[in-house]
Amino acid sequence: MISVDALAVEFSGSALFSDVSFTINENDKIALMGKNGAGKSTMMKIIAGEQKATRGNVRYPKDVVVAYLPQHLLTEDSCTVFEEASKAFKHIFKMRDEMERLNKELETRTDYESDDYMKIIEKVSDLGEKFYALEEINYDAEVEKALRGLGFKREDFTRLTSEFSGGYRMRIELAKILLQKPDLILLDEPTNHIDIESVIWLEDFLLNKAKAVMVISHDKAFIDNITNRTIEVTMGRIYDYKANYSHYLQLREDRRSHQIKAYQEQQKFIADNVAFIERFKGTYSKTNQVSSRERMLEKLEIIEIDEVDTSALKLRFPPAPRSGDYPVTVKDLSKSYDDHVVFKDANMSIARGEKVSFVGRNGEGKSTMIKAIMGQIDFEGHCALGHNVKVGYFAQNQASLLDDNLTIFQTVDEVAEGDIRTQIKTILGGFMFKGDDIDKKVSVLSGGEKTRLAMVKLLLEPVNLLILDEPTNHLDLKSKDVLKEALKNFDGTLILVSHDRDFLQGLSQKVFEFKDQRVIEHFETIDDFLVRNRIENLKQIDLKK
Template sequence: MISVDGLAVEFSGETLFSDVSFVVNENDKIALMGKNGAGKSTMMKIIAGAQKPTRGKVNAPKDAVIAYLPQHLLTEDDSTVFEEAAKAFKEIFSMRDEIDSINKQLETRTDYESSEYMALIDRVSDLGEKFYAIEDINYDAEVEKALKGLGFKREDFSRPTSEFSGGWRMRIELAKILLQKPDLILLDEPTNHIDIESVIWLEHFLINKAKAVIVISHDRTFIDNITNRTIEVTMGRIYDYKANYSHYLQLREERRAHQQKAFAEQQKIIADNKAFIERFRGTYSKTNQVNARERMLEKMELIEVDEVDTSALRLRFPAAPRSGDYPISVSHLSKQYGDHIVFKDASFAISRGEKVSFVGRNGEGKSTMIKAILGEIVIEGKCELGHNVKVGYFAQNQAALLNSELTVFQTVDEVAKGEIRTQIKTILGGFMFSGDDIDKKVSVLSGGERTRLAMVKLLLEPVNLLILDEPTNHLDLKSKDVLKEALKAFDGTLVLVSHDRDFLQGLSEKVFEFKDQRVIEHFETIDAFLVRNRIENIKQLDLV
């Protein structure tokens, strides 16, 4: 059992949260929820020991292991896959190295009576007691077993981590966590930048292999599948629900309804008593009653209604100019880099107005196909855009491509043409940039703010072919819902790459699967595809 007792965090006199206490029991699977800026990531860092609170503490058994997977992976580019995974045992290796170092010193020193010599004796005794109490295992064999279990091949072990995509780096980090056998796993936005198969693997790992888990995520399906408890951070305090995310939303609405009713009743009582006090103040016969009511109001604990995030993305794509019947035509298309074949002999056409999904594991060619469609790479075969096609493209790293030295306003003003320039402030307001926000530099924006700003640039001119590569990374649940509805209403052609199953569902009517150097066209909705492939994917990933 790990307990959080009286945590408080203050920045420059501002309180982020205070007097936060809760207990994490064995096998608890907790979703940590709250609007952006509420303090979720800060709280997680404190539990992980990566940040100190202003007040309060985290209590854990002496031998408890807490493993933390931050939002931004910390794998070193100068390490191999095997070396990075072996860092799970770095404390044990460090202990062993220190014992060896002290023993060498004791062999050469002759100051047997000195305090320094005795201190070394004490230190090596303490370390030895801890080290030799650890179960004798073959660490290299354990690392190999974990990596192979997560889908790595033996030839991958000596490759640098820099050669791997975000999804595979996630698995390296998870291998380290698995090897530590932690009592509590902390995950901050673990599904960003990984493919659907990796998300499915992670779900099964957490459900079947992990003990206690605390997760921050904007992936509704993911958190609904893995959690049995939701802790909401709001207005500097927490509410603890024994429910998954969807059930929590219902309970939260019921809680706010009770709060609003109690608040309204209390405000009426306050108003009635104040009116009585004002009416009879100075009336001798009512003095005791006036004083009693004043004391009652002074002691009254005021009811607060929890804040509601009323900011909302207002998103509507401009009407799409009419394109030819087939905005995208691909014929006998192949692409390889050196000896590595990405895909070969791909042929398909996408009709005007179709909404399609590109799915498949990271590295199977989804982004490569997009680059081929956009004419950014040399290919074998044909890949053509149809008549009058106007492309709007949102790259996976679109937010990172923004000029960090420009302000929000300058970023949009730079690409706005004609009369639209007079509406820049209105457009930015629709994307939750208002007041002083428009003068902020891009460098200080959060990931979600950068993504919204990149989306603004995409909307400045009408297009009839939208190509979106992971557009929901860093967007909160509300913004994702708004984007999804806007895409449903978009009257042009849509090509969508996303790992977010909840976002995809109900959105695309055809699926192109990238797998084993092939592009396979499925004439079914993404919903049907995901249901049909779920068990197959699980078996392929050795999850059962």
């Protein structure tokens, strides 16, 4: 359907990738994978027409529609929900407005025989032919149908997009995509900042309503559920597998094993021939053989072993000081903002050493409850920390709170106290900040690097209550696995808010669900909760069809 031919991108003479070719077929569901900096987002932007390649091109069939959802949403805060969704038809509206403008111009002009007048008539004729060839559509009705299908109420249509959570802003963008009826949907990190229910809805949409899809994501469960093909970008080239992410990992390991074996055999072959050449160089009877082997070695294409990201986050939380029996106690807690009730009469007791998850749709009060526990907001009712509780708090926007003007070293040095200051370089090394990296300004760091640096600050003193609000945003799959293992081994109390199901699984023994202004306690693992609620949510989706 769509052909990527000999694509190459170079920056300052250095190739990001070169001679990349592949075809995107109808109904392909592709995961675009590779380590950070490999060129995934760049490749996606080129396919979307948002960026130019240094060489090569992307060929599209006539009238193919490509819809692109970037990593950072582009909804304008000054638009209403209905206005933003209607932008799906902006090219049609632009065509209609141009026809009206030209027709008005023809009405006022009197130079009927001039070349300019004839050019306007030709332009109107061409536009009219395209416009009236379009299927007759009631655009307002189509926008309303899409928005209602995605969970918006009619009273939401006139609200500004800025009033909505990340999950619902994502749905506005998806409404635009749905209305375009695209042949290919391109998604760059679509699950960042959206709640579990929105992720489940998105999976259903992509599996059952979309045609071809290409996605970049660090959410393992999400890409496993929706993809049937994996394209890996590595060392400037690609490998294409007809497999989802988990199966691709096995196939990639097999590939590397074969490469290593072939490389070792080739190196032995080269060494044997070099030894022969050195031994018989200058021996008259072996001159032809020596020359032949020298020419062969010159032409030999050396086998390369694909790079593996060997940088590894080394993360271990310090031993937790002993706290009281119940580090967190909440009784009849209510919170409102003017007329908006977030939750009311909430109760929870979290025992020492318990690991619990806060789950629920965006805007239902998870972060609000954390702020109440931290004493950052006013509320009605009782909320208290227990005896000798020392809190380590990672806010949802923790990475963005770092001072851009400081270096990595200065960021840690300003909060470190006592003997720990002599170990700053060692600690930073464990978080993949090595050598000259520590002198980089925070302003030049990627989202993942900022998140890791914020995590370093969290580890500088022992705590017995860890509160983590969306800690995995911007972390790659490897870093998330290391953080998850460290949290499993943490011997204190954990409160975790996350939309990442794969990260959540196996981490908590109790779930507090925030829903319909209530906080509901579930005495089950997060795994059981997610299995049960996925079924419930999919049933709800079916009812909307």
